Each structure stands twice: as structure tokens, then as C-alpha cells.
Amino acid sequence: MLPVVLSPEEDSFRDEVRQWLAAHLVGDFLAFGGRGGAASDEGFELRLAWEKELARGGWLGLGFPTEYGGRGASITEQIVFAYEYAQAKAPYRLSIQGTEMIGPTIVAFGTEAQKRRFLPDILQADVIWCQGFSEPGAGSDLASVRTTAVRDGDSWVLEGQKVWTTFGHHADWIYVLCRTDAEAPKHKGLSMLLVPMKQPGVEVRQIRNIAGASEFCETFFDGARTDADLVVGEVNGGWRVALGHLGFERGTAALPALMQFERELDDLLALARARGRADDPVLRQRLAEAWIGVRISGFSTARKLGALLRGDGTLGPESSIGKLYDSTWHQKLCELKVDILGPEATLYAYDESESEGWQRSFLLSRAETIYGGASQIQRNTLGERVLGLPREPR
Numbered sequence: 001m002l003p004v005v006l007s008p009e010e011d012s013f014r015d016e017v018r019q020w021l022a023a024h025l026v027g028d029f030l031a032f033g034g035r036g037g038a039a040s041d042e043g044f045e046l047r048l049a050w051e052k053e054l055a056r057g058g059w060l061g062l063g064f065p066t067e068y069g070g071r072g073a074s075i076t077e078q079i080v081f082a083y084e085y086a087q088a089k090a091p092y093r094l095s096i097q098g099t100e101m102i103g104p105t106i107v108a109f110g111t112e113a114q115k116r117r118f119l120p121d122i123l124q125a126d127v128i129w130c131q132g133f134s135e136p137g138a139g140s141d142l143a144s145v146r147t148t149a150v151r152d153g154d155s156w157v158l159e160g161q162k163v164w165t166t167f168g169h170h171a172d173w174i175y176v177l178c179r180t181d182a183e184a185p186k187h188k189g190l191s192m193l194l195v196p197m198k199q200p201g202v203e204v205r206q207i208r209n210i211a212g213a214s215e216f217c218e219t220f221f222d223g224a225r226t227d228a229d230l231v232v233g234e235v236n237g238g239w240r241v242a243l244g245h246l247g248f249e250r251g252t253a254a255l256p257a258l259m260q261f262e263r264e265l266d267d268l269l270a271l272a273r274a275r276g277r278a279d280d281p282v283l284r285q286r287l288a289e290a291w292i293g294v295r296i297s298g299f300s301t302a303r304k305l306g307a308l309l310r311g312d313g314t315l316g317p318e319s320s321i322g323k324l325y326d327s328t329w330h331q332k333l334c335e336l337k338v339d340i341l342g343p344e345a346t347l348y349a350y351d352e353s354e355s356e357g358w359q360r361s362f363l364l365s366r367a368e369t370i371y372g373g374a375s376q377i378q379r380n381t382l383g384e385r386v387l388g389l390p391r392e393p394r
């Protein structure tokens with residue numbers, strides 16, 4: 001069920017989305033249906049071809065302003081698109097870091113020249129972006145990053161290491177939160193730089209994840225260079241940009257995954273019936289809780305994103321409620337999947353069997369309470385900034 005009520009115009013938009021997907025999500029794209037999650041680089045070339053198909057249809061960067069080639073779509077339209085996309089079982093999106101994360105950040109904080117240079121390529125799926133925030137020793141405590149950028153004539157020169165860089169091995173560009181003033185207090189000496197990946201000073205090493213894929217990487221900078229004017233926002237003003245960016249990450253960038261929950265639940269109900277487990281009273285209770293959870297998640301997403309329309313375009317600390325609730329709910333759903341499968345869930349093999357997909361989503365869901373801000377950090381944020389409780393001792 002869509003978590004928003006549509007006006008007649010929005011209803012027509014929904015029809016347009018459905019018709020386009022019915023006409024274009026065919027052949028190999030359809031066969032790949034719903035596969036390739038956030039932490040998987042399975043079928044990369046096919047998914048890239050699908051991104052370009054979406055680009056030709058004008059479905060990338062829906063919320064980008066029309067003056068930069070976007071649709072200027074409303075939040076409701078973006079929810080509608082993500083919902084219909086999930087219902088159609090289209091491949092998991094590849095270019096979200098560009099279209100939903102750094103793209104909106106450049107729109108909100110970038111210079112006119114940065115917008116003209118980078119947004120068209122994002123809209124055409126011609127470049128893959130990755131996020132260079134986390135470091136060994138700077139994950140939850142992001143402001144502790146130690147990667148440095150020093151001015152040298154018309155360039156910045158970078159030294160340091162990032163980690164968990166999703167799609168680092170595929171990326172053409174990385175946005176890097178780095179230290180540009182070593183003397184300033186830790187939140188005040190940071191800048192957000194746009195850096196080309198394909199250059200001698202950047203080395204990428206893939207890391208194997210719990211499900212056997214290697215979609216995230218370590219990224220090393222050893223004399224890597226970027227142009228002096230490729231700072232997003234102000235030099236040493238990177239913390240404000242990073243917070244705005246994290247709002248996009250927890251907001252519209254999360255929509256494809258959130259709108260997929262209902263379809264996952266439907267598949268799970270079908271699985272429970274097919275395996276004769278739907279009459280088990282304990283499982284039935286858990287299935288009912290999962291159904292209630294997907295409704296709560298949908299409404300809280302609509303409320304959270306609705307707040308964007310009324311504010312300054314960025315999400316407030318309330319977005320922590322959704323991050324905490326949705327990631328925890330999805331982990332429980334995945335646990336329910338393996339419980340319904342029973343002993344079969346312990347047989348692990350890379351094949352195209354139904355249970356393989358369930359197992360993988362169970363394993364990968366463990367990361368959901370970590371990336372985008374770990375659950376403990378969301379609880380701290382809610383305690384301190386929403387409930388007004390005393391700050392944690394530092």
C-alpha cells in the first residue's frame with residue numbers, strides 16, 4: 001500500500017511510471033528482477049545498462065531541479081516512483097550514490113560550475129560515484145577523519161585512507177571528507193572534496209563481505225590530486241556539508257530499499273504458505289508483526305520526507321527514528337525468513353535457488369544497523385537532540 005494519498009496529477013504520474021516500467025523492464029532486465037542489493041556487485045554490467053535505460057526515460061535524479069536536467073519531482077512523486085519500481089521487481093539501483101547522495105548535495109551546497117559540470121553526467125549514468133567518509137578510527141565518530149588535503153598551486157593533494165567504500169573499484173569519482181586545517185577544532189577543519197578515482201595516487205583494494213561479495217573497498221590516497229575549485233561548500237566548512245549529505249542518505253536515498261519492504265513481505269507470506277508454515281501460531285504472530293511493521297515504516301517514511309518540504313531541504317535529527325526502526329524491522333524480517341526456511345537456511349551455496357536469495361538478504365541485513373549511522377548512534381541522537389536527555393560523557 002502506498003504510504004501517501006495521491007492527487008489526480010500524482011495518480012497520472014503513477015500511471016506514467018507503471019507504463020514505462022511495463023514497456024522497458026523486459027528481457028534480461030526483467031530476468032534480473034529484484035536482484036543485486038546495496039551490498040552486491042552482482043550483474044554489474046547489466047545493471048549499468050539498466051541505469052542508462054532509466055536515464056533515457058528521464059527517471060534518474062527525479063528530484064534534481066529542471067534547470068539542471070532533472071524532473072523537479074516532488075517528494076510524493078519520488079515515493080511513488082520508488083514504490084512502483086519495487087513492485088515491478090526492477091534491478092536494485094546502481095547509481096544511488098550519484099543520483100540520491102552526492103547529486104543532491106551538489107545541488108544544495110555546490111557552486112554553479114560544479115552543478116553544470118557534474119549533474120548532467122549523473123543524470124546520464126555516465127559516471128559512478130563513491131563515498132569517502134569512513135576511515136579506520138573514524139566511523140561513528142566521523143569528525144575524527146585523518147585523511148588530509150593540502151593546497152599545492154591549483155590543486156589539492158590528498159594523503160590518507162578510507163574504508164568500506166561501496167563500489168570504490170567501479171567508481172570514477174569519490175567525494176572525500178578530509179582535514180584541510182590540522183590546527184582547527186576537529187569539526188571545523190574539514191572540507192568535502194570531489195576527487196577523480198582513476199589516477200596514480202589512488203589505490204583501491206576490495207574487501208570480501210559476509211555474503212561472499214566484494215562490493216566495498218579500502219581506498220588509499222598517496223599524493224592524489226584534485227582541482228582547487230572542487231570543494232563542495234566552504235573550505236573548512238565540510239562538517240555542515242557532510243551533515244546535509246547524511247540527511248539525503250537517510251532520506252530520499254533510502255526510498256528504494258524502504259519501498260521494497262512490502263514486496264519482500266508479500267514474497268515471505270507466499271513462502272510461508274508454500275512451505276506449510278503459515279498455520280504455525282508462533283510464526284503467524286511474527287508475520288502479523290512484520291505486516292504491522294511495514295505499515296509503520298511506510299507512514300513514518302512519508303512523515304519524515306514530508307518534513308523536508310516544510311524545512312530547509314535537509315532532514316532533522318528525527319530522521320534517526322526511521323533509520324533505527326527500519327533497519328531493525330528489516331533484520332527481524334530476514335530472521336523470520338530463515339526461520340520459515342528451517343534447516344534449509346543452513347545450506348549455503350551460490351546458485352540461483354530461491355533459498356540462496358533469502359540467505360543472502362539475511363546475511364547482508366546485518367550491515368543495515370551499521371551503515372548510514374549505527375543504531376547506538378541513532379539512539380544517542382534521539383536521546384540528546386530529540387528527547388533533550390543529558391549528553392553522553394565524552
Ligand SMILES: Cc1cc2nc3c(=O)[nH]c(=O)nc-3n(C[C@H](O)[C@H](O)[C@H](O)COP(=O)(O)OP(=O)(O)OC[C@H]3O[C@@H](n4cnc5c(N)ncnc54)[C@H](O)[C@@H]3O)c2cc1C
Pocket residue numbers: 039130131132133134135137138139140141163164165166167216367370371372373374375376377380392
Ligand atoms: C555495507 C556497508 C557499506 C558501507 N559503505 C560505506 C561507504 O560507501 N562509504 C563510507 O564512507 N562508509 C561506508 N560504510 C561505513 C559506515 O558508515 C560505518 O561502518 C559506520 O559509520 C560505523 O562506523 P565503524 O564501522 O567505524 O564502527 P565504530 O564507529 O567503530 O562502531 C563500533 C560499534 O561501537 C558503537 N559505538 C561507537 N560509538 C559509540 C558511542 N558514542 N556510543 C555508543 N556506541 C557507540 C557503534 O554503534 C558500533 O556498534 C559502510 C558500512 C557498511 C557496513
